[in-house]
Amino acid sequence: MNDAQNGGGKAQNDAPGSAAQAGLAAHPRSEARPGVQAQRWLIVSASAVLSSVAAQNYVCYSRPPGAAATEDAATLTLDLTVEDARHKTRLQRNAARLKNVEINERQVVWSGYDVVSRLQVIWVWDFYRILSHVALRVVLPPDDAEDVNPTWQQTVEALRAVEPGDVVRVSVRSSCGDILQTHTVQAPAVEWVPGRGRSGSHEDKAEDNDG
Numbered sequence: 323m324n325d326a327q328n329g330g331g332k333a334q335n336d337a338p339g340s341a342a343q344a345g346l347a348a349h350p351r352s353e354a355r356p357g358v359q360a361q362r363w364l365i366v367s368a369s370a371v372l373s374s375v376a377a378q379n380y381v382c383y384s385r386p387p388g389a390a391a392t393e394d395a396a397t398l399t400l401d402l403t404v405e406d407a408r409h410k411t412r413l414q415r416n417a418a419r420l421k422n423v424e425i426n427e428r429q430v431v432w433s434g435y436d437v438v439s440r441l442q443v444i445w446v447w448d449f450y451r452i453l454s455h456v457a458l459r460v461v462l463p464p465d466d467a468e469d470v471n472p473t474w475q476q477t478v479e480a481l482r483a484v485e486p487g488d489v490v491r492v493s494v495r496s497s498c499g500d501i502l503q504t505h506t507v508q509a510p511a512v513e514w515v516p517g518r519g520r521s522g523s524h525e526d527k528a529e530d531n532d533g
Contacts (some may be wrong), residue, residue: 363514364481366404367457368490368505376501377447377454381430383498396422398432400494402443404458404480407487413458413480418443439477445492454503456490462513481511 384396398420404413420434420443428450435442440461448455460477463470486508494501 361516362462363459363516364462364478364511365457365459365514366481366484366490366507366511367455368507369453369455370503370505372447372449372452372454373501373503374447374449374452376499377430378449379499380494380496380501381425381447384496396425398422398445398494400445400492402458403491404484405489405491406483406485412483412488413477415441415443420445438471439473441477454492454505456492456503456505458490459514484511486510 380398400418400420402413402415402418403411405411415436418434418436420432422430423433424431428448430447430449432445432447433442442457442459444455444457444459446455458481460474460481462478463474484507488507490505490507492501492503492505
């Protein structure tokens with residue numbers, strides 16, 4: 323994907339609907355076509371207490387005035403790791419690049435999509451509830467797929483293997499303060515098909531963005 327202190331808030335991943343309530347039901351746009359299998363996603367989501375001071379500092383001080391044109395979306399570079407209860411790594415993405423898709427006084431939403439692994443990462447800083455929400459979503463290959471690359475397959479297998487008690491670690495290093503968040507997973511990954519469940523207000527904002 324080119325593009326706080328640890329907290330243990332209650333996870334919001336009982337089902338895709340609960341993820342929507344947390345503002346995580348954003349998805350790349352897809353249109354159903356007659357005779358074409360609907361695109362399916364595998365989703366893992368979790369929440370934790372937000373390192374609000376570090377996050378606020380990043381928003382306020384990470385980019386000097388005039389560093390980018392106002393029409394350019396801000397970007398966030400992070401390291402992401404999914405570990406099991408024994409601290410064995412299931413999935414790791416270093417220097418993942420997410421774009422800012424929404425920012426207001428209540429929350430900041432970041433989203434990044436990796437074309438090779440078909441993985442979307444959504445990270446929400448919810449200042450209103452003082453929570454950090456993270457969602458990992460991978461496109462599931464069609465039943466008759468013959469072009470599934472190893473990275474895509476490994477990503478699907480990693481999210482399928484996630485169990486309650488696993489952790490999703492997200493870290494950002496910056497000159498205005500590091501952000502370290504550890505989210506404990508409360509439920510296994512769930513399958514979701516766009517249009518067949520509830521979706522959140524960020525549906526059209528966290529689209530595919532690979533660069």
